[in-house]
Amino acid sequence: MLMAEKGYNSIAGIKVVDIPNWKTFKEVLKQLRTSAAKEMYDSITLDTVGIFWSLCEKFICAKEDVDDLSEVAWGRAYKACEKEFEETLRELTLLGYGLIFISHSEEKPITAGADETIVRPAIPRRAYEIVNRIVDLIGYINVEYDEDGNGKRVLYTRSTPGIIAGSRFRYMKNQIPFSYEDLVEALANSIEEEGKHGAKLSNEKHLHYIDNSDKLTFQDIKEKAKGLWFLITEKDLTDEAMAIIEKHFGKKIKLSETTEKQKELLELVVSDLEELIN
Numbered sequence: 001m002l003m004a005e006k007g008y009n010s011i012a013g014i015k016v017v018d019i020p021n022w023k024t025f026k027e028v029l030k031q032l033r034t035s036a037a038k039e040m041y042d043s044i045t046l047d048t049v050g051i052f053w054s055l056c057e058k059f060i061c062a063k064e065d066v067d068d069l070s071e072v073a074w075g076r077a078y079k080a081c082e083k084e085f086e087e088t089l090r091e092l093t094l095l096g097y098g099l100i101f102i103s104h105s106e107e108k109p110i111t112a113g114a115d116e117t118i119v120r121p122a123i124p125r126r127a128y129e130i131v132n133r134i135v136d137l138i139g140y141i142n143v144e145y146d147e148d149g150n151g152k153r154v155l156y157t158r159s160t161p162g163i164i165a166g167s168r169f170r171y172m173k174n175q176i177p178f179s180y181e182d183l184v185e186a187l188a189n190s191i192e193e194e195g196k197h198g199a200k201l202s203n204e205k206h207l208h209y210i211d212n213s214d215k216l217t218f219q220d221i222k223e224k225a226k227g228l229w230f231l232i233t234e235k236d237l238t239d240e241a242m243a244i245i246e247k248h249f250g251k252k253i254k255l256s257e258t259t260e261k262q263k264e265l266l267e268l269v270v271s272d273l274e275e276l277i278n
Contacts, residue, residue, distance in 0.1 A: 002028060002044060004051035015041070022059035023264035025052065026088065027271060032095055043098030050103055053127035056085045062262050063250055078126070080250070086130045093134055101131055105140065120164040136168045141178050153178040157186075170194065218260045221267055225255045228273045237276055244272045 004019045019025050031037055032044065046052055057069060060081040069077040093099060103121040110116045119140060121128060132138070140156040140163050156165040158174040171193035176186045195201045216224075232241045246252050248269050249262075258266050 002046050004046070004048060004055065007047070019052070019055070021264055022052075022055040022084075023267050025055065026268060029088065029092060030271075032092070032097070038096065041097060043100060044092065045100040045102060047102040048104060049101040049127065049131055050121075050123045053085060053124055056088075057081055059264060060084060062264055063248075065259060065261055082126050082130065085127060089130065089134060099134075101135065116162075118162055118164060137172075138164065138166045139183075140165045155183065171197075218263045218266075221263060221270060222256065222258070225266065225270050225273070228270060228277065229255065231277050232273065235277065240276055241273055244276065245269055248272075 001014060001016050002019050002025065003016050006018075017024075017028055019028070032041075060077055061067060061069060063080070064072050064077050066072060066077070069081060071077070103123050105119050106122040107117040107119055110118050121131075121138070123131065137157060141153060142156065142163075143151045143153055145151045155176050155178040156163050156174070157167045157172050157176065159165050167190075169187065169190040171190040173186050173190075176182050191201065229241070232238060242252055245255065248265050255266065255269065
C-alpha cells in the first residue's frame, strides 16, 4: 500500500510505503518498474487518492515557485497539475499491477440549493475526472442494519439516486456483501456472463522504497548536484542532463539557482542524473 496518511497500524502483515510527497511517489513508481517489485507485488493501493492530488498540487507549486496554483496566470498551473497527475497514474496503470484507489466519501447537494444530497468520492473534480477514466469499478462501502439492529457491510457497484458508484462490467450485481471473497466471486460471475453473451475471454496478463531524503538538507542536495554536474561535463552528457532538468522543471534552469521550495524537484533531477551517469 502506498499510504499518504497513517491509518494502517492495526492491519497485520501489511506492506506499506509512506508517501509524504509527490517526489517519493515518483521514486516508488521508478522502483515498481523493476522485475524484483513485480515478483513481490500483485496489486498496489493508493490511500487516499485525494491526498495524492494535494501532493501533486504542492509539487507543481514548487515547480512554479508559488504557494498556490491560482497565482499562475491563465490557469496554466492547474493544467500542469492535471497533466502531471494523469501521466503519473497512467504510467502506474501500464506496469501490470492490480490497482486500488481509496477515497473518503462526502455528501453533496445534487444541485445547488437542493435539499437532496448524493454520496460521492471526496476528491476534487479535476482528480475525479482523471481517476474515473482509469478505474473499472467505483464501489461505495456502506453499513446497513436489519430490524434487530444488526449491521452488515455492503458494497454498492451501481449508482442509486443518493450514491455515486459504477462498473464497466455489465452483469455485475448492483450490491454485494463487502468482502474480498464476495467481490472476486461477483467479478468472476460477471465476466463469465460476458462470455455467455459473446465476449472473448482471456487469462493473459497484458523493492520496497526507502526515502532517505529527509536526512539531506537542501544544501546537501545542491552540493550533490554540483558534484554530479562535474561528472556530466566530464562524460560529455550535458545535453542529456539538460533534457532531464527541463522534464522536471518544465524549463531549462541552472541547478545552482533553485530555491528551497524546489527541493523535491531537485531531488528527482539528482536521482535521474545519477542514473544517467551510471
